[in-house]
Amino acid sequence: MLDTVECEHEGMGCILLPADFGNGGYVKVNGKQFPLPDTETQQHYAMQVEPEEEGVAIYVSPSPLASQELLGLAIHCRDKVCYFDTLTACNEPVGLYVPYTALHGGVNRIELFNSEGRGLCKRLIWKSAPERELNLHIRQNQKTYKAFSPVALDMQLEDKEGKPVAATFSLAVRDSEGDLAGNHATSTNADLLLSSELKGYVHHPDFYFEKDDAAHRRALDLLLLVQGWSANSFETLCGQQSFQLKQPIEEKLTLNGIAYKDNDKREPYPFLQLKLNMYSKSGGNLVAEATTDKNGRFAFVSNVDYEGDWMAHITTKNAEGEKEWSRVAFDRWFSPKVRPLTFSEIQLEVPMPRQYDSTATATEEQDFFEWNDTVSDKQSIVLGTAVVKTKKKYKGFTGNRYTYNGGEKAGMRQAETFFNVEMEVERYKDMGYAPDTFIRFLPFLSKDFSTGEQQEADDAFIENDNNNIAYNENRSLSEEQEKTGVNGAANDHTLSVAYTTFRGEPIATYLNNGTGAINAAEINVIKAEEVKSAVVVKGANIKRLVDHDFGTSNSGGFNDYYALFVYELPNAALYRSKKGIMKRRVWGYAQPKLFFHPNYAETDVPSSKDVRRTLYWNPSVTTDDKGKASVVFFTNSREEVELRITARGVSADGRMIDADK
16 A cells, blocks of 8 residues: 545545556545556656645656656646746656746646657646736615616726726626525636636636635645646647647638538539528628539638528539539537536535625725616506497407417427427538438437338438438338328328327327328428428327317327427428529528616516516626726516626736626
């Protein structure tokens, strides 16, 4: 046994090993053994780092097999070198002392390397960055507010020397009673400088900055030892290994992807001429041209920023200038892999009451200020009684086939599962496949759907490079199924969709909330590209969408029935492709929406339905040259409202704004 240690903070601790320690070691915790990672057999050096108040002490110890050679020691922060030195370690440890003034604020990486540019040892340390912090003083006109009352906030932004600073930051104000759990809002300091340099989930990162004492600095150092990681190896940084760029920096909006031949083999189409015409509902028009490389890849770069939904017409021609069928796939589906939440992430705490300054004088001067509302209260005018006479009750506008019985929105309200078919069709096309009928597209939406065809399960799905599951379009129906369907007529809701089941049970299908379920022949002619969305509805909720006699044939009762409601695209005809012209949907930047702030002094009428938890949010509050800014808004319908105020931002010169009240 080499050593015994106790955990110092949240299960983390430190064990020192000798420089000549080999492989095969383990740690024993509560009777369970955990193997230590293998050491580098060619390394021959151990590096010990001890953070101190004014700097960091570094000790390099050679093993008996180490040869006398000149070593380099570099310290870099966010891949920028801020310190460099050389040393020779032979027989005895060699020590260096690096003052914090030589380092950059945030996580710094110490790297020991040899003359070949090979990294031997590395270690992460933290250097605080007080010079990056700005002070935001927030005052409010009252401590508590009545329902629908105006709230005035006065803000002053200053640097450490008390000088005013002009900057833009995000401001959120919440009703304290709306906090369902303890709020551990991460500061800009902890989020940008610490968490981004660590691996995995960090539990309460702001804990490490609550106090600048030995205990918190030690806990932060343990965190870097346990969860530290490196985006690039030292060999890559010094050019010994080439850097593989996976995602280019997009200074402009770029549509890039790959063109495939018109088959399910996903064969790249080299040297295909592409012409892009994009149109928006607001009348915008963008034009671009490109030719695929030998691997079928292409890129369209826009010189202007575009927002919202666009229709793209992509003309494809071969080297001879003749129009060709092809499949254009865009690279635009980037999302992290789904993972389960850890135990630490789901631990909730009781929200704590807001803390005010302890002394009355400080409270009066720092937290509150006097403010007079210059808008007079509205006067109510009582009108006389209105007498309404009518011969026929107006039932309202029923809409068209796409809005019948409430349309898609009604289906979403009753849905157990919702499928955005329009978006999933685009995703399917970007995998290099061409969707066929909607009925064949169902298994791609969910594995809960089955067509019930007699074929091996391995043939039913295809797995692409991104581990997405796609339906195998080469499967076909039997001749008898094509003619009549396996389950019968449309007047029986359990038999309306031939060969289709949901979670093992036959499922009825309704089109646009129609009164009767459609049969196999009808649903077989619906293309996946003609469907906007689909919802699965169960039990009594089905009756809320359609008027139909369902009977009681199912042994589990009506509440066990499933129904599939399909909603068509009104403009599906606009997206039908033809030879040499593919029509696709393209999404630009999201169109910004203003956060709703009711104005009870002018146009809005107070209502008990105002139960907003977030009373005010503005991502762009800007201080003037004197560092001042102010906002006015209204509370909700609750009496005795106390505020929770959070401000976050980064100034143009990289200084951070953090304020919580």
